[in-house]
Amino acid sequence: MVGQLMALGVSATHARDRVSSMRSTRAAATFAEVYGGGTIVECANKARRNLNLKGLHALDLRTMKDDGTPWNFTLRADRKLARELLDKDDPDWLVGSPPCTAFSIWNYAMNYPKMDRDKVHRAIDEGKTHLNFVVSLYRKQMLKGKYFLHEHPAPALSWKEDTVLALIRSPLVHTVVADQCMYGLTTPAEGSTSERLPALKPTRFMTNSVSMRDQLSLKCDKSHIHQPLVGGRCRDAAFYPLQLVEAILQGMALTADHDAKILASVMGCRAMEEERIDTISAVTKAASTIPNVDDEKPVPVSSVKKVTGGVLPIA
16 A cells, blocks of 8 residues: 555655554454464564554464463364354454475375375375365355465465365455565575575465455566475475565555445445435424415405406596
8 A cells, every 4th residue: 555655656654654544543453373383473463563463363283272282273172172262352364374294296296105005094184174174264254254364385286175176266265376485485505504595485375355365476586596495495495484474464454454444435425324314304304394384374355446457437
């Protein structure tokens, strides 16, 4: 929105002040991370407080429940507890990034053929459990008129799962592929302990917000060389770079700004309609005090004889 104002000739300082002022008047948009370590929540609640967003929870194996044990969504009890928590706090957004290992094309091509078949089936079933869980949460968000953001690697086979395909078919849902190198993703250069080089890592996002979709649509501009995510670099690329976190938060803020403008417009129209009804009511009430014609006194008849047009006699 700052960019749009600047395109209209508003200075950068005034544009930022205007957007900040507008955001301070709307209610804070809330969100929760599901399968997220809390990076997005922390950034929203600290470094990017100016966006007027509030991170509520980060539910993940790396975060703790109230009883001091980590969230484990392979357990039905933890999935039930998470649903109850999200129903209670009712966040405006859910950000989901369930484990993608079970759907990795590398595992299907290189690792699964070497593994015990039962172990492979268990791994895939567990991956589907996590995936189906977050998709069910997304559907609930949409039914409430709220938002979600889902992320998995672009080549992951999870995008071909029936539950995901059914959600994508909704006209309200959008998918987009972003290259994370454009959001600052780097990994250690081979043979160096200090140098880092860009990593492409095409990532597909699914959301029901147009503003969020647009924030996560950057493709590589070919201005740099990528290094492949092999030799342990996958671990380094498993975390969102700061620019990507900020783009996600910006998508939430822009969505909230847009909804606030629509709400203000609707409320304005409603106020105008109420004023119109009040005016009609006042006019109707005033009209009821005007006496009817039947109640009026008759007009006196003149005593002068009516001239008929005859010839007057000569005196």
